[in-house]
Amino acid sequence: MKKHWYDYLWIASALYLTLGFFNILFAWLGLICFIVPLLIAIIKGNKAYCNKYCGRGQLFELLGGRLGLSRKKTPPKFLRSKWFRYGFLTFFMTMFLLMIYNTYLVFAGATLKEAVTLLWVFKLPWNWTNTSFVSPGVAQFAFGFYGVMLTSTVLGLITMLLFKPRSWCVYCPMGTMTQGICQIKHSAASHGKSSSTEIG
């Protein structure tokens, strides 16, 4: 099958996580993974980001599929249920807003916390990076955002190992959010049409 440039975006994903170890300020680049899917969903009304450009999904596919690190079992029903998907989205966004609030506090004068929070609980000391050339608030957002990205990668890796390679896609908050946007965008257009999933 012919390869496209976007089939190599897994390299960007792996590079992003690596760069964060060397300088936490690279974490800001992760905003691309937040903004681009939302823009595509809002403007184009589709999930082209998930379907083509998601480097993280490709990374899981590569590790779990080609390298055989996945058990390739269907995830349990609860993980695939709507309540879990929307519940996880709500939880994820709440934690994200809390991280934004902590960033605001640092911008307002609070002390910079040089730590990356993994899985919303574990504080990993991350004080080997020189962030003195930016304002503490800018650095605080980088620590917080890298924590978000690392946490979601770890969760994705765990579900990749236990279930199918791209099991993360089932409950990925960005995927749930963009699908919701597409549903809202196309609800008027699809009104009255058949709900059939086949053509031909």
Place this chain on the structure above:
Amino acid sequence: MSKAKKKACIQSDCVACGCCMKICPVKAISIPHGIIAIVDSQKCIGCGKCRAACPAGVIELMEREAVVA
């Protein structure tokens, strides 16, 4: 039309991740509106690769209806 005995059917709780679309050897699957994957049953060869890849477990292989001559 495909001569395959089976065809893929996608249930409504599809998460539109695109795993099936990527793996389909005959490009019979598309996700035009980002809501649900759609199978072109004329192209589908019923190989089941999409079902194996689907992390949401929403793809079933169904018997095609018998064609009356």
